Amino acid sequence: DVQSIFTILSAILHVGDIVFxxxxxxxxxxxxxNGTIDKIAELLQLSSMELSSALVTELQVTRGEQIFRERNIIQASECRDAFAKALYGRLFSWIVNGINSYLQPVEDER
Structure with a gap:
């Protein structure tokens, strides 16, 4: 578990290094x-191409039709930052839930 935490934290730090x-x-x-994208993808076990595409394009679905739009530098930077924030938030929640379940008394002890 500790190694997983360090791996995700490392990926989050690398996300901040992405430049558009x-x-x-x-x-x-x-x-x-692209080397940074490759490293993040390796750490998170994702596809480099899909990660890169998710950061620079936006998918809109209208009446069942998929429309891909390119992001500008500001939008891509905001997407990158939101991705890092989401990763950190989920990691934090996972850690807190793990601590809470560890500290929760066992039914027999009540």
Missing amino acids: VPHGSNDGVRVKN
Whole structure:
């Protein structure tokens, strides 16, 4: 469990290192440091391509139709930060729930 905590914390720290650069003729962006994406994907056991795509594109579903939109630098940065915050929040909740279940008295002791 401790190793899992360190692995997730390491991934969160690496998420903060992701840098976006303009890409294409419109406001689209791409990840500048793909090595960082690869490391995060390895730590979290995700696909590098799916992680990168999730950060730079937005999926909207309208009447059953999927529409992918490119994010601009500000939107991609906000998505990156929200991803790190969500990872940290879930890790924190998991730790607190683990501590609570450990401290909860056993039924026989009541």
